[in-house]
Amino acid sequence: MALRPEEIRNWSDEEIRNRLEQARRELFHLRLQWAMNQLKDVNRIRALRKDIARMLTILRERELARGGRR
Structure with missing residues (x-):
């Protein structure tokens, strides 16, 4: 189920980064499964x-x- 922006906004920056890392890992594994x-x-x-x-x-x-830049 897709995440809603309101739900993500309730998370801390650190939690978003952790979940982002997990999502990227899952995406990698899904692409491997798709390739096979x-x-x-x-x-x-x-x-x-x-x-x-x-x-x-x-x-x-x-x-x-x-007020920061990248």
């Missing part, structure tokens, strides 16, 4: 990519709100 024709739910890859984008967007929003 063992993936059952191909829609999970797309949903996970969008979740990763949402997390990165919220981290960037917070960074800009603090």
Whole structure:
């Protein structure tokens, strides 16, 4: 199930980074399964990519709100 932006905004920066790392790891494993024709739910890859984008967007929003640049 896709994460909602409101849900992600309730997390701390550290928690977002940890979940982002987990999501990227899961995406890697899903791509491996897809390459070996063992993936059952191909829609999970797309949903996970969008979740990763949402997390990165919220981290960037917070960074800009603090007045920082990358």
